[in-house]
Amino acid sequence: GESVGLHLPTLSVQEGDNSIINCAYSNSASDYFIWYKQESGKGPQFIIDIRSNMDKRQGQRVTVLLNKTVKHLSLQIAATQPGDSAVYFCAENIGGSYIPTFGRGTSLIVHP
Amino acid sequence: DTAVSQTPKYLVTQMGNDKSIKCEQNLGHDTMYWYKQDSKKFLKIMFSYNNKELIINETVPNRFSPKSPDKAHLNLHINSLELGDSAVYFCASSSGITPGQYFGPGTRLTVT
Numbered sequence: 001g002e003s004v005g006l007h008l009p010t011l012s013v014q015e016g017d018n019s020i021i022n023c024a025y026s027n028s029a030s031d032y033f034i035w036y037k038q039e040s041g042k043g044p045q046f047i048i049d050i051r052s053n054m055d056k057r058q059g060q061r062v063t064v065l066l067n068k069t070v071k072h073l074s075l076q077i078a079a080t081q082p083g084d085s086a087v088y089f090c091a092e093n094i095g096g097s098y099i100p101t102f103g104r105g106t107s108l109i110v111h112p
Numbered sequence: 113d114t115a116v117s118q119t120p121k122y123l124v125t126q127m128g129n130d131k132s133i134k135c136e137q138n139l140g141h142d143t144m145y146w147y148k149q150d151s152k153k154f155l156k157i158m159f160s161y162n163n164k165e166l167i168i169n170e171t172v173p174n175r176f177s178p179k180s181p182d183k184a185h186l187n188l189h190i191n192s193l194e195l196g197d198s199a200v201y202f203c204a205s206s207s208g209i210t211p212g213q214y215f216g217p218g219t220r221l222t223v224t
Contacts, residue, residue: 008153034212043116043202043215044155087153098143098162098206100213102155 008087010107019077019110023090023103028071030092034100035064035075038087047075047088077108085110115139116216118203124222125193133188133219135203144186145204145213146178155202161186193223 013019025033031052036044050057050064050073057064063076073090087107091100116137125131137144143162147155159178160167166178175191190197200220204213 036215038153041218043204043218044213045215046212049212089155099145099157099160099167102157105153105155107153 008105008107010109012109012111013080015080015082015110015112017080019080019084019108021075021077021088021106021108023073023075023106025071025073025090025092025103026101027092027094028068029094030101031095032093033064033066033073034091034093035062035073036089036091036102037084038089038105040086044089080108080110082110082112084108116203116205116214118201118216118219120219121217122220122222124224126224127193127195129193130189130191131193131221132190133201133203133221135186135188135216136184137203137205137214137216138184139205139207139214141205141207141214142183143206144180145206146186146188147202147204147215149200149202149218151199158188159186190221193221195223197221198223 034049035047037047038044048059048064050066055066061078065074087105089105090103093100119134145160146158149155158172161180177189180186200218202218203216206213
């Protein structure tokens with residue numbers, strides 16, 4: 001689900017499956033990362049964050065994995081539900097900056 | 113008790129007009145932002161405003177200007193609207209402690 005090209009990458013899954021959304025970040029100096037969920041007609045909503053001194057963080061049904069070696073971030077959603085259908089963005093921050101850089105976004109479609 | 117609110121939700125106007133979008137946050141945050149989201153869902157930072165320090169994305173035309181009457185408000189003024197200004201505009205805010213942002217519901221601007 002990396003965000004390149006003209007079209008929004010799309011991930012289609014069946015309800016109950018696990019989903020993995022990937023993100024490649026650009027700056028090796030980034031030390032704080034956030035995943036946002038944007039439902040149709042709404043603004044992005046914070047889901048989970050992780051600092052660069054960690055490689056894994058778990059929330060409710062969501063897990064974020066960070067691989068600094070290859071500058072890769074992933075969001076895992078367990079037992080995906082139709083309500084998880086949305087566009088998901090990763091964002092990176094460099095220490096001392098309060099201006100994040102957003103990734104391209106991945107559209108998750110959950111089929112009942 | 114909406115955290116970040118924007119008005120109007122929809123704005124349809126003709127080329128050449130001047131318009132404003134208002135944003136208010138009741139979270140006590142000290143940093144506010146304006147983003148533009150295009151039809152492909154790409155989120156582009158336009159401005160950030162922190163303790164009277166304005167950081168401008170250099171790619172934003174000077175027809176766009178943010179105005180902050182106080183810490184809880186950051187309005188966006190757009191002069192001489194063009195067709196390419198059509199997009200969804202999001203206001204957001206964050207605290208100085210963590211850069212995670214709270215987004216407003218968005219304003220869909222259509223220039224005809």
